[in-house]
Amino acid sequence: MGLSASRSGELTAVRVEAGPPKVLVVDDEPTLRRSLSRLLQSRGCQVLTADDGEQAMGIMEREHIDVALVDLMMPKVGGLExxxxxxxxxDGVEVVMMTAFGDVETAVKAVRAGAYHFLTKPFRSNDEVVLTVTKAAERRRLVDRAAALEERLLQIEKFGELIGNSPSMQEVYRLAVGVAPTSSTVLILGESGTGKELTARAIHQHSPRMAQPFVAVNCSAIPVDLVESELFGHVRGAFTGATATRAGLFETADRGTLFLDEVGDLPPLAQVKLLRALQEGEVKRVGSNDTKTVDVRVVAATNVDLTSRITAGKFREDLYYRLNVVPINLPALRERREDIPLLAIHFLKKYAARSNSNVTKISTEAMRLLQAQPWKGNVRELENAIEHAIVFCKDDTLQPNDLPFARGRNGGYHEGGNSPVLTLEGMDLPYREAKEQALSVFEHHYFSALLQQTGGxxxxxxRKAGLDRSNFRRAVKRAGLKTRDDD
Structure with a gap:
């Protein structure tokens, strides 16, 4: 489900409809067509039939087909054609070829050419046919979901770089879209790494000021004795080192937007001047008696509780109310875990393209680990983790061991003596997520150590694991590992 902003600022959902799989049976034998149609309908499929490839082409032009069950040898247009x-x-349609036993070599060529699978006639059982078609339909649905996910990302990215589909992010979008066309002052609240500057930029980009400057400054990064000069400018000789007159950031942002990050760290005198700029639309350069009129939309942000600072006498109450006209609270990433897959795929595409990497996917197990992390650094930490993983990924799919926290943190293994000790640092997680995280990391390290012990x-x-060979290989794959058989 994706999001797009309407003119009113409301967000509408984009959904992918799901229903019973629609199967097209293509065979020139009427008896086989009828029996396959009855079988698949009895298992919940919608079934259409065609007696040759030419008729099937026409049906596909009119109908949304999930799976085509196609005979290899037919008159007119054959299966390969x-x-x-x-x-x-x-291209989204999954094709299952049907062939006589003697044509297996041709059927294998068809699979190499893009068919999902092939069945030999006579079929070994009805269950074989149903299972193959069902799996092909599931793959088609996965492809459709991936396409919908990409579409969702495109929709969301139209509102700046903000990504997320959780209820808390929908509320952020609603407020941001609603306030963007106005000149109201905005106060963005949230932990470090939650995307406060991205939100400010998105508001600017959707405002009438979008063609004018967007100026960002981190108030905590400016030396205390230079804050006033940085924000409001100075004249030559105003202080030691002021060898020339210089405009401040308020003047630089005239007719645009000024983003004041970590506004709670402003020193008292700068707070007084900021209050005047917001109330009167005027600034005075350090060392000058002249005022300048500016038209600046201020968006401020902080990761601290300003009301506590007011109580402690470190922040002006009148400035707080002047800034807090429209507050927007950004949720921590741990409070919107359902957005992690969207964000992870977004960053995967971003950094894979930037580094010319062939990484295109994230394994199920790696995604499960991502969703179980506490993410104290929020979206910024997730972004760094994906960038790190792409650097170390050796094929087209990110695996758990590519991630920077896969070992030694948050449910990882630490070596202690002769045996690894499982540690759970992410104790702020809900029980189920903590359990899944611990299990994922345990399986990864257990099977890795076992394969190392047995030389692969x-x-x-x-045998050592007490599993049969097929179940063992499935468990190893689930843990994000490979055996020699996979090479």
Whole structure:
């Protein structure tokens, strides 16, 4: 489900409809068509039929098909020709080839050309047919979901670089879209790394001031004795080192937007001058008696509780109310875990393109680890983790061991004596997430150590684990590892 902003600032959902899989059976034998149609309908599929490839092409032009069950040898347009047409014109459709036993070599070529699978006639069982078609339909749905996810990202990125579909982020979008066309002062509240500057930029980009400057300054990064000069400018000789007259950031941002990050760290005198600038629209350079009129929209941000600072006498109450006209609270990433897949894929695309990497996917296990992390550094920490993982990823899919926290932190293994000790630092997680995180890391390290012990011998490792070979290989794959058989 994606989001797009309407003129009123409300956000509407983009949904992908899901229903029973629609299967097209293509075979020139009427009896087989009818029996396959009855079988698949009895298992909940919608079924259409065609007696040759040419008729199937016409149906695909009119209908949304999930899976095509196609006979290899047919008059007019045969199975291979139909497969080529599907890959060119209807690439999302999964094709399952049906062939006589003697044509298996040709069917294998069809799979290499893009078919999902092939079935030999006569079929071994009805269950074989149903299972193959069901799995093909599931793959089609996964492809559709991936396309919908990309569309969702495109929709959301139209509101700056803010990403997220959780209720808390929808509220952020609603407020930001609503306040953007106005000149009201905005106070963005949130922990470090939650995207306060991105929110400020998005507001500017959707305001009538978008063609004018957006000027950002971190108030805590300016030396205390230079804050006034930086914000309001100075004249030559105003203080030691002031060898020339210089405009401040308020003048630089005239007719645009000034973003004051960490506004709670402003010294008292700068707070007085900021209050005057907000009330009167006037600034006075340090060392000058002249005032200058400026038209600046101020967006401020802080990661501290300003009311506590007011109580402590470190922040002016009148300035607080002047800044807090429209407050926007950004949620911590741990409070909107459902957005982590969206953000992870966004950063994957960003850094893969930047580094010319061929990484295109995140494994299920790696995504589970990402969703279980406490993310004390919020979105910024997640972004850094994905950038790190892309650097160390050796194929097209990010695995758990590519992630920087896969070892030694938040449910990782620390070496202690002759045995690894599991530590759980993320105790602020809900029980279920903490358990999943610990289990994921345990499986990864357990199977990794077991394969190392046995020199990669799958049969020996499976015996030691008390699992049969096929279940062992599935567990190893789930843990984000590979066996020698996979190479």
């Amino acid at each position: 139909l497969l080529e047409h599907v890959r060119e014109k209807h 011998n799958v049969s020996e490792a499976a």
